[in-house]
Amino acid sequence: GAVVSQHPSRVICKSGTSVKIECRSLDFQATTMFWYRQFPKQSLMLMATSNEGSKATYEQGVEKDKFLINHASLTLSTLTVTSAHPEDSSFYICSAKIPNYQETQYFGPGTRLLVL
């Protein structure tokens, strides 16, 4: 099956700093990747759709200047949380689709962000 990795798996940072999270598709090329955020005991909420070679599409209510997304290659998308605050602490999960192959999304293992 398709494998998606994320790095780091866990990060703690000080308030006001920026944090970069990487999402990689290991055994396939992904023209589209997705970034989700999950708060404790809640479902996954889509933040943005990351398209290789073009700008990301953000969901309503998600600040694009705060959550910078770069999809520079067919196997890598990055999410940068800029000027992080404690309320940004969450579980961030990426997913990727195999191009032209049904509609199934494969998820990464997630990144736990704690902002102090």
Place this chain on the structure above:
Amino acid sequence: GQQLNQSPQSTFIQEGEDVSMNCTSSSIFNTWLWYKQDPGEGPVLLIALYKAGELTSNGRLTAQFGITRKDSFLNISASIPSDVGIYFCAGDYSGGYQKVTFGTGTKLQVIP
């Protein structure tokens, strides 16, 4: 926006029992997906459904895509302790948007 309601929210069952959970939507989907999420990990795909009425099995798991395209159910038979986790349904309406909407989740606990 689209809403996916899952039920039950949470359930306890005895090891060896069967359990069903279902998902209903306020709008139609072209694809239904069922995922399992263990604590601190990303969701893992269990079953994908692509046609209305489709019934698909994966080992002890069976899922169906409702005829109305607004609902789906997942059944787990002969439960074992490692079935514990949170199960999410997800719907994909690929009308050019390719976005997946997740359900509210069902927390399953299996009593050995």
